[in-house]
Amino acid sequence: LAKTTQPISMDSYEGQEVNITCSHNNIATNDYITWYQQFPSQGPRFIIQGYKTKVTNEVASLFIPADRKSSTLSLPRVSLSDTAVYYCLVGRPYNQGGKLIFGQGTELSVKP
Amino acid sequence: DSGVTQTPKHLITATGQRVTLRCSPRSGDLSVYWYQQSLDQGLQFLIQYYNGEERAKGNILERFSAQQFPDLHSELNLSSLELGDSALYFCASSASGDTDISPLHFGNGTRLTVT
Numbered sequence: 001l002a003k004t005t006q007p008i009s010m011d012s013y014e015g016q017e018v019n020i021t022c023s024h025n026n027i028a029t030n031d032y033i034t035w036y037q038q039f040p041s042q043g044p045r046f047i048i049q050g051y052k053t054k055v056t057n058e059v060a061s062l063f064i065p066a067d068r069k070s071s072t073l074s075l076p077r078v079s080l081s082d083t084a085v086y087y088c089l090v091g092r093p094y095n096q097g098g099k100l101i102f103g104q105g106t107e108l109s110v111k112p
Numbered sequence: 113d114s115g116v117t118q119t120p121k122h123l124i125t126a127t128g129q130r131v132t133l134r135c136s137p138r139s140g141d142l143s144v145y146w147y148q149q150s151l152d153q154g155l156q157f158l159i160q161y162y163n164g165e166e167r168a169k170g171n172i173l174e175r176f177s178a179q180q181f182p183d184l185h186s187e188l189n190l191s192s193l194e195l196g197d198s199a200l201y202f203c204a205s206s207a208s209g210d211t212d213i214s215p216l217h218f219g220n221g222t223r224l225t226v227t
Contacts, residue, residue: 032213034215036215036216041200041220041221041223042220042221043114043116043202043204043218043219043220043221044155044202044204044216044218045114045218046215046216046217049213049215087155101157102147102154102155102157103154104154105154
């Protein structure tokens, strides 16, 4: 099982770009990297998923180096509403079921 | 809106009682997952069902049980409730398939308070 390590917390200001890095040294060949965002008292929300190189969608970018032992979630020009906990998960949902471990996540605080 | 519906949103009950939490997955999703989130434990996986069959089990207590019905909705039954069972209970669903990489889509949870 690929264990992930993320910073526990990060602070930023509105309008800045935020990069959250996740380490997953024992990622398996078939594993995908998925990031979720969670607001207080709400369920986690899917942000982005990737296998290698770079993936971009309307809310974020995901950078994955060639060795895939880490990944970086990039949030461009954050706003106060981006204050949330961000989780990095490694695996394949269907095959691993509960082995998709939500760690402590990174608590991002965006200040005015 | 994730498309996953959980009811009720809030539940207050006494120790020793039994409750049932309900989840309707996104249209077309065959897999349902249950998670428990408490302040000191984070998100803990309980159990997964795929098309009516148990697929994976986490640290689910023997006092807890779940099932997935033919219409794919799922219920989580919690019995002999203890104060420590107070938590947010989330249901998630995903698409099916052995090669599936579809992410999980979560409902907004049921907040259980045991007094």
